[in-house]
Amino acid sequence: GAGVSQSPRYKVAKRGQDVALRCDPISGHVSLFWYQQALGQGPEFLTYFQNEAQLDKSGLPSDRFFAERPEGSVSTLKIQRTQQEDSAVYLCASSLTGARAPLHFGNGTRLTVT
């Protein structure tokens, strides 16, 4: 069906607010990735899910960042007490299995923290 869907497309948060970013992967895709992309830079790995299991969260910048995929489909990236340095585009990608298969990226959520 459709590709990876992310919402909201844009989010403006005041410093200290909590935000939740949603990702709807392609149906049937086992693997789900979150990446952070700063302006003019390449995507940086945040975390990886295989079905509902979070196998790697080593890229999450701090304990203010939390991701979940409770039923193995939709995923949410939550950022608590947002800081200005959290401003970036957050990209979600899914694949049939792992990163040796094509990663299908959503169009991202642009987060601006003021």
Added chain:
Amino acid sequence: QQQVKQSPQSLIVQKGGISIINCAYENTAFDYFPWYQQFPGKGPALLIAIRPDVSEKKEGRFTISFNKSAKQFSLHIMDSQPGDSATYFCAALRGDSSYKLIFGSGTRLLVRP
């Protein structure tokens, strides 16, 4: 620590010309090297990928050349078109990982008509 170094940062090519983007890596554990293309406001999309047991891979106008001894690989876009104007990212994946793709910093390509 930048694990995959990409150059140039930006590139301007005339229509019909050849665009060449280079990447270098240090970690010999990398064994899968994809290239992704990203248009403004969109997520990256896989263009072409190569493994180190192959020195060259071609798909249409896009070719990856791989030099294992030099730990370098490059993307060549033949007969570049204005529609190729986008940002290109090389990436690398370790053999002992199935998911942690490391991206380069990107090359912004502009193809002039």
